[in-house]
Amino acid sequence: MQELIDLALDAAQRRGAGYADIRIVERSTESLTVKNGDLAQAGSDRSAGFGVRVLVDGSWGFAGSSQLEADEVERVTRDAIAIATASGLAMREPIVLDDSPPVTASYATPFAEDPFAVPLDEKLAILFDADATMGRTRGVTVRSGSMEAAHERKTFASSEGARIEQELMEVGAGIEATAARENDVQRRSFPQSAGGQHVTGGFETVRAMGLADNAQRIAEEAVALLDAPQCPSGEMTVIIDSPQLALQVHESCGHPIELDRVLGMEASFAGTSFLTLDKLDELQYGSELVNIDADATVPGGLGTFGYDDEGIVAQKVPIVAAGRFVGYLTSRETAPIIGRRSMGSSRASGWNVIPLIRMTNVNLRPGEAGTLDDLISDTNDGLLLSTNHSWSIDDRRLNFQFGTEIGWRIRNGHLAEMVRNPTYTGITPRFWGSCDAICGPSEWVLWGLPNCGKGEPMQTHRVGHGAAPARFRGVQVGVGQW
Amino acid sequence: MVADRTWDRPALESILAHALSLVGDGEAEALFTARDAALTRFANSRIHQNVAERDATLRMRVVRDGRTGVATTNRLDDEGLTEVVARASATAAMAAPNPNGAPLADPLIALSDPQLGFVPATARADPDLRAAGARAVIAAGDAANLESSGAFSTETGTLAVANSRGMWNAHTVTQAKLLTVMMGENGASGYAQAFGSDVRALDASALGDEAAEKAIRSREAIDLEPGEYPVVLEEYAVATILEYLSWMGFSALAVEEGRSFMELGEQIMGPNVTIWDDGLDASGLPSAIDFEGVPKQRVDLITGGVARAVVHDTATAARAGIASTGHGLPAPNAFGPIAWNLFMAPGSSAKEVMTSGIERGVWVTRFHYVNIVHPRRGVLTGMTKDGTFLIEDGRITRPIRNLRFTQSIPEAFSTIEAIGSETRLVAAEYSGINARVPALRIGRFNFTGATAAEAGA
Secondary structure, eight states: OHHHHHHHHHHHHHTTOSEEEEEEEEEEEEEEEEETTEEEEEEEEEEEEEEEEEEETTEEEEEEESOOSHHHHHHHHHHHHHHHHHHGGGOSSOOOOOOOOOOEEEEEOOOSSOGGGSOHHHHHHHHHHHHHHHHTSTTOOEEEEEEEEEEEEEEEEETTSOEEEEEEEEEEEEEEEEEEETTEEEEEEESOTTTOEEEESOTHHHHTTOHHHHHHHHHHHHHHHTTSOBOOOEEEEEEEOHHHHHHHHIIIIITTTBHHHHTTTTTTTTOOOSOOGGGTTTOBOSOTTOOEEEESOSTTOTTOOSBOTTSOBOOEEEEEETTEEOOOBOOTTTGGGGTOOOOSOEEOSSTTSOOEEOOOBEEEOOOSSOOHHHHHHTOSEEEEEEEEEEEEEOTTSOEEEEEEEEEEEEETTEEEEEEBSOEEEEEHHHHHHTEEEEOOGGGOEEEEEEEEEETTTTEEEEEEEEEOOEEEEEEEESOSOO | OTTOSSOOHHHHHHHHHHHHHTTOSSEEEEEEEEEEEEEEEEETTEEEEEEEEEEEEEEEEEEETTEEEEEEESOOSHHHHHHHHHHHHHHHHHSOOOTTOOOOOOOOOOOSOTTTTOOHHHHTOOHHHHHHHHHHHHHHHHHTTOEEEEEEEEEEEEEEEEETTSOEEEEEEEEEEEEEEEEOGGGOEEEEEEEESOGGGOOHHHHHHHHHHHHHHTSSOBOOOOEEEEEEEOHHHHHHHHHHHHHHHSBHHHHHTTOOSOOTTSBOSOTTOOEEEOTTOTTSOOOOBOTTSOBOOOEEEEETTEEOOOBOOHHHHHHHTSOOOSOOOSSSOSSOOOOOEEEEOOOSBOGGGTTTTOSEEEEEEEEEEEEEEETTTTEEEEEEEEEEEEEETTEEEEEBOOEEEEEEHHHHTTSEEEEEEEEEEEEOSSSSOEEEEEEEEEEEEEEEEEOOGGGGO
């Protein structure tokens, strides 16, 4: 492999690259889906290849191929140089990288039980057990469960002398019950929607999820939702549970702190950001209870790694401190623009694409409001909203609207009747400014989102968000009519 | 092997036939996909990302005694093929039997022109061509004092499927897409997109002019109180709605599972609404076969507002006792079939006069970040973007700030008052779905929120 790395980096510099790097990545995944009592899908994928990124006279070029052979490495490097040269046809200021020193290092995800070594029938037993339990609830029309494991081995080397080897292990699982009747369909998921919970780690995490233990509850809730009253409309106090709040952090904090968005580099696709450079260290993003970090070092996070895809060591940096906006996610290209070094959030979803600024684990720190039960007891009138169902936010990440799978009225400090089709909407800083309580560490969960999309060609990446349930005042709920 | 830019039949046969020959007992399917793609991206009126990739993947499905295993690899030498077949076979051996599993497709020959949707000029497109297109767009923005962002992509894709029942079908297509968002002072924002099989048909300068003109007109927008308004939706906005109608309800599995708004045989939209899927229409972005190798059939989804049919893969077709319509994704899967070559019938209205008679309404260029709120009732939410205007007394008077809608689409499409006489091919923002659609004037459309001026902090 070293010969191919040298071949690419030498050829790139010989052809005029002021900087070059190569990533060689092999990713293996296994996935299982059980649906309505049948094994709907059992698969294993392997994809390997390499990508060469070059900076020629201040312009980027990148090319990748699945064929890791000397001739192809030379061709791909030539292509990358030609592409960078073409980029120079429409250039303003040359791109300058920060002065982060190159490192030689390695990293491996810690785990106890290799998910790829667990026999298939043992994995299926977990899913079939949960499926059978959901199937015992009358009225459930569709039930499904899924499980994934991924192993990624990657090498990064640069013309500056960096050489990093990493092995990442990921697992995920979840179940879902759907009930449909006449003009309605309702769904409940556990432990999270959109495929369940995902972490870096081993199969011990899946074993501890308790899929079967929660199957009956979500099945019954899906059926009960069909007869539940519609979520009320108006301004209310809401408590948002941990999995939904994770997505709220993702959309209204994680994306707008990406410095490439702020600088207009994503304007034609995902949009820009309301957190413009003048807001740094100035804007009161939320109430003083709100503290948010970007932490690529926290164990188990889906955005946890040793080094990013530009060779920068994983870090924990403050984003919101006592409600004030204090930090961005950055890369080696963008950090110098705000007078900083990269904080290590440049990530590529595969060998075939360039690294972009991506979330690591963007976490809302726990507060001091105790348990969820404590918080409900402390709420006279409101709504508890649980588990994401739909999401939408504007191009500057200000105007959001979420739907959750289920909600409950809170009356006099107690959970009351269930409500269906709950939705809430707001404007990001106003919403976070209305936060007056966050549950404590015992309720804090680090959720993994395996489906974050960004960039063109679009990269689907894996990120994490820690959150504990929190309370917000005066939130618009029950949006729309149908 | 992967270094070949095009995959002719002998090259494909050598891989697929060899892979199938390695399977031994049972049934098997070999699904081959190859992609040679490049994209030049610009922002702040300069090229800032510029990439190319070349990949080819073989996906093997092995079925033995009702047990199915699937494995993929992008290593296509003999060792790679042997390994992927072994992996699929091992998974099948350990898998639980599924009596309801997706059957392999029976051999049906795709009769379409093998050159359908393939344009050599697109396959040959190089970085200089894409850079020239980006520069032309940027020049239009510069002339209007606007910052230009966008992407110019070209791609050649090959899909080939063979199975042990004798199925053999392959199709290679090209696509080119150029889009831009232009922004400037006082909230100026405009959008334009061109898309198709032939890169030569993309007029970068005209595209730049379209976006610049829209951006200039959108300066100094005012707030509009959310509420129910008549709207004129440009083709970009209509295409996004059709994309989400497809996600929500055009699939047979969605109907089976009771989550589709498609009540077959019922009048679910106005009598002036006709929507179909046709992978063989050259005025769209053709795809002759699906991922099970089944030739594409035209499916009339909604005719005269009546829900007529949904698309099928082999699994849903088998349960329904009919033939697949050729809309399968790689099987087996839990997602079901998908309609991705959509068309909506044009009407007789010129887009320019669609505002006529609207006392107070909204003109929408496009939607952003649309998502499904309630699939059974066809409810979507999303934001307007890059050119939203107030209509007063029959004409556009002022730009307005972006609005959020939350709306049942079958209900909205029951109040269509005018349909454009021209159609435009639009690529979906986040998926492979494409749609050729007209502009629409809709009587009632529910805006539920706004990004008002004070929200901008």
